[in-house]
Amino acid sequence: MIQILPRKLIDLARACPFRLYAVGGAVRDFIAGLVPATRDWDICAPCTVEDMASAARASGWDIAARFPSTGSLVIKCGDVECQFTSFRTDSYGQSGHAPESVCFTDDIAVDARRRDFTCNAVYYDICGEQFVDPLGGIADIRAKKLVPCAPPKKLFAEDGVRILRLARFCGELGFSPQAEVLCGAAEAAYKFHGISPATIWREMKGIFAADEKYSQSGGCARALEVLNQTGVLTKVFPPLTALGKDCVERAICAVGRCPARIRAAALLYPLGAESAAECLGRYPAGKAFVHRISRVISGSEYDGSAAEMRSFFCRNGDIVGDCVLLLRAFGDERAEEWERLLEKMREEGVPFSLSQLKVRGGDILAAGVPQNHISGALGYLLERCAHDGSLNNKNSLIKLALEYSRTN
Secondary structure, eight states: OTTTSOHHHHHHHHHSSSOOEEESHHHHHHHHTOOOSSOOEEEEESSOHHHHHHHHHHTTOEEEEEEGGGTEEEEEETTEEEEEEESEEEEOOSSOSSOSEEEEOSOHHHHHHTSSBGGGOOEEETTTTEEEOTTOHHHHHHTTEEOBSSOHHHHHHHOTHHHHHHHHHHHHHOOEEOHHHHHHHHHHGGGOOSOOHHHHHHHHHHHHTHHHHTTOTTHHHHHHHHHHHHTOHHHHSGGGGGGOHHHHHHHHHHHTTSOGGGHHHHHHGGGOHHHHHHHHHTTTOOHHHHHHHHHHHHHHTOOOOHHHHHHHHHHTTTTHHHHHHHHHHTTOTHHHHHHHHHHHHHHTTOOSSGGGSSOOHHHHHHTTOOGGGHHHHHHHHHHHHHHOGGGOSHHHHHHHHHHHHHTO
C-alpha cells in the first residue's frame, strides 16, 4: 500500500504529530486488487481540523476548502489533493441525508462505525505501514460482500444517498449485498428525500459508468437492479412507475447491452423522448447530454420507407449508430434492417453529415451561390446525396447548388 501512496502524502504523515490514516476507496481497491484510472485520497486522524490544517500548511500544503462543523478539509500540494476528516461520530434526525450533530473522537472504532460499508472502513496507518480493520472489512472485501457498518434500516434511513452508493458499489466493484441489506434499504426507501438533484445525479453518473471504472461487465445493469429492488429507481425517475415491473426489468436488461453513452437512453426508452427529457431535466445532467439522449430515443422510434430512412440517416448521422445499438439492445428487428441500409449507403459513398460533403460553404459561395442561400443549399446537397452517393463530388455538388440557388 505504501508504494501507491503519493510521496507528498507520506511526507505529510511523517511530519504530523499524530497518526494519519488513508481510508475509503483507495484502501479498499488496493486490498481488492482493483486499479481505477484515478484514485481519490481520503485521509483521517484523531485530531482537530485546526491541528490538521496547521500540520498541512507547515508541510507546504494549501487549504483548498474547510468545513469545521464536520471536521473536514480539502488540502492540496501540487497535483495531489486529499479529503481529510477528523475521527467523529454522526447523529441523524428526521430530515435525512445530512447529520444534525457531530461528535469528535480519538477512537478509530467509533469513527469506523459511522461509515457506510465495512469495505470502506479499513484504515491504512501511513507511518506504521499497516492496516487497521476495526469492523472486519478486509475479510468482506476478499469475500466481495457489501456489509453495512450499522443495522441496514438505520444506515439507509439516516442517509438515502447510501442506497445509491450501495447500488453503485454493487455495479462498480462486483460486490454482492446480503438479502437483509436489500430489505433494509427497501424499508428505508421512504426516507429518500431531501437529497439535492446534484448529489443524486453524481451517483447516477457513476452508476451509468459502473462497467468502466474497474472493467466490471454488466455493472450498470446490476446497480440499476439494486435500485429497482429497493424501490429507489422509481424515486429517481418517477415516470418509470407507470411502466410496470416487466417493462422496467426489460429496460434494465437492455441497459446491460449498451455502451455507457446511451445507457440512460436505454433505461428511459420506454417512456419516449419527451418524458425521458423531463426525467433527466430534473438533474444537472447538462443540456447537451439531455438533448442527445432525447434525440437517440426519438430517432429510434422513427419509422418510414427506405427513401425516407435514407434522408433520416443523413440528417441524423451523428446519432444513427447509437439508435441502431439501442434497437439492438431491445431486440428490435429494425436494427438489422437499419444496419443493412446503412452499410449499403456507406458502400455507395453517401455522406452522413455536412462535413462529409465534398464541398464547403466557401466553395459554393465562390461559384456564385448567394450568401443567404448557403445554408439551404448545403442541406439540399446532403438530401440529394442521401439518395445518390455518386453525386458527392465537387463538380456535381456545385452544379446542384447553383440549380438550388436559381429556384429558391
